[in-house]
Amino acid sequence: MPQAPLPASERLYFRRLQESDAEDFFLYRTADEVTRHQPWKPASLYEARDYICENAHVPMNAQGQWVQLGFFRHSDDVLIGDCGIHFLREQVSQAEVGITVAPLWHKQGYGSEALIALIDFLFTDLNKYRVIASIDPINFASVAMVEKVGMRKEAHHLRSYWFKGRWVDDMIFAILNEEWQ
Numbered sequence: 062m063p064q065a066p067l068p069a070s071e072r073l074y075f076r077r078l079q080e081s082d083a084e085d086f087f088l089y090r091t092a093d094e095v096t097r098h099q100p101w102k103p104a105s106l107y108e109a110r111d112y113i114c115e116n117a118h119v120p121m122n123a124q125g126q127w128v129q130l131g132f133f134r135h136s137d138d139v140l141i142g143d144c145g146i147h148f149l150r151e152q153v154s155q156a157e158v159g160i161t162v163a164p165l166w167h168k169q170g171y172g173s174e175a176l177i178a179l180i181d182f183l184f185t186d187l188n189k190y191r192v193i194a195s196i197d198p199i200n201f202a203s204v205a206m207v208e209k210v211g212m213r214k215e216a217h218h219l220r221s222y223w224f225k226g227r228w229v230d231d232m233i234f235a236i237l238n239e240e241w242q
């Protein structure tokens with residue numbers, strides 16, 4: 062069966078993470094700047110490797126599944142960050158996304174560039190209808206990034222998400238295919 066194309070942008074290409082990426086992935090996924098607002102942190106390099114290997118086999122666009130892709134710089138193949146795509150179980154034409162950039166590369170436009178490429182891929186190649194992101198309101202970098210690419214704030218849920226031992230707020234941002242076009 063022909064493989065669907067993967068997202069790409071001027072500086073970045075996306076692909077499935079491989080075992081050989083585990084060390085770089087583990088290093089930035091355990092950095093304070095990255096774990097501050099994210100629920101998952103690999104406890105060891107082995108856990109990072111297991112996560113990558115398990116995810117490598119999750120089919121793209123399968124209902125209820127999360128697919129993780131790394132994004133790499135064209136010029137030197139450096140792993141800049143990764144994204145998660147959640148293909149919603151009940152709403153098959155919708156997807157939830159999350160972006161992580163390694164701290165070394167923060168504030169250089171990589172997060173928004175990756176998000177634009179990802180949304181474009183979901184609307185154009187996978188024909189999705191709506192893309193959403195769920196964000197902790199005090200994750201200012203993430204809020205700035207999604208607003209920069211044109212996602213709208215649709216909801217602010219108070220104390221709705223159990224995170225690191227306490228209830229925190231959760232904001233939902235979204236964009237429709239017709240708005241993107």
Ligand SMILES: CC(C)(COP(=O)(O)OP(=O)(O)OC[C@H]1O[C@@H](n2cnc3c(N)ncnc32)[C@H](O)[C@@H]1OP(=O)(O)O)[C@@H](O)C(=O)NCCC(=O)NCCS
Nearest residue numbers: 095159160161162167168169170171172173202203205206
């Ligand atoms: C959120 C994240 C992916 C942004 O990546 P990035 O590559 O630094 O983002 P960009 O450089 O594309 O910046 C996008 C916008 O956010 C702004 N921004 C970036 N970091 C910021 C910060 N700490 N505080 C406020 N605004 C910030 C930028 O100024 C830019 O806006 P501008 O172009 O209008 O100036 C990155 O901070 C990250 O990986 N954080 C940890 C993981 C995480 O919490 N992910 C969110 C899960 S959805």
